Amino acid sequence: MIYKPFKDLRVSWLGMGNMRLPTVAEKGPIDEPAARALIDYAYGQGVNYFDTAFRYHQGESELVVGRALKAYPRESFYLATKMPGHQMEYRNGKLEMTGYLTGFAISSIQEVFERQLEKCQVEYFDFYLLHNMSESSYSLYTNEELGVVDYLVKQKKAGRIRHLGFSSHGRAETIEQFLDWADARFPPQTFEVAQIQLNYLDWTLQNAGKKYEVLGKRGIPVIVMEGIRGGKLAKLGDSSAAILTAARPERSVASWAFRFLQGLPQVLTVLSGMTTMEQLRENLELFSRHDPLNDEEQRQLRRAVDAMASLVPCTGCRYCTEGCPQSLDIPRLISMYNEQGFAKNFNPGGLTPGEQPAACLNCGACSGICPQGIDVPGVLKQFAAALAAIPAA
């Protein structure tokens, strides 16, 4: 296992994400013996960073991870979890859960934090993150009356949090604005780590390179999520895969995603949400040697990305969706359009007729709003044509 230094810590370069633990049935409860076997094996092989969150596996992940890690000396692993502010609303002095936490009886951020310590059976968290600080959660996380960050800073001073961070699917500009806000409130630096979606495809597609730069300017290490894009970078289309295989026949297509990340010095750990022992063993092998891409391999990787059809650089900011008379989920459709451009066996599944790209009226209400300059109706038209060309199953 490769380790990266962080302050006085040595963090394993492979971190275990605990959002895709094995379950008893599809979408069923966690298969705890199987999950424990994975966590035990990972720990035994040197993985020391374990990431969970309040509602991973409907709240079970924190419990299972807590029970599994209880078997080991507290100082021998780093436990990270997150405050689910992205699923909260604060109105008239009242905190309410929204989205996938709707109806969950919690009335304060203190209650969330205390419950997390209890669930994980620990006295402190090594890393505590705001969950998905983005355009939609920015106002909650910066609400001074609610005081989420103030509360967490106090917990850190009390030794109940060792290092503060945030995860984000937001835009680079939002991350920068948030860091400015936080550092003005708690100088000189409030957040010590940031978890972002980072891989060679999203480096440009989701502007991850810019986010990496924003964090780098402030010396904030990066915790990588979706380093292999939920497995998609292991199953490229034929032409892209052929380029990579020709360049390094002995290395798997998936290894290029990890080797790309190895060339980024700010990366502290790469999270992988592993479900099977086979995935864990493969990852352990990939993370056992330092083998970053050389200049020629970087060039071949760019060729492989170019061969993935033309990808639309949507960041998912949702600015375009508000005025759509058809209430189309435009970023979702663009994401699907991108997927069908490079994934094998694309399945558009689950779109009702009213949600299809063909429902676009070409009214132009979204045109000109997109900060990425995307011709939304044009993309939806192309997507509709691509879907129409897929033979019926």
Ligand code: SF4
């Ligand atoms: S052009 Fe299409 S996607 Fe854009 S606002 Fe109009 S209906 Fe919605």
Ligand code: SF4
């Ligand atoms: S199409 Fe543009 S405005 Fe709409 S979500 Fe994507 S980046 Fe944002």
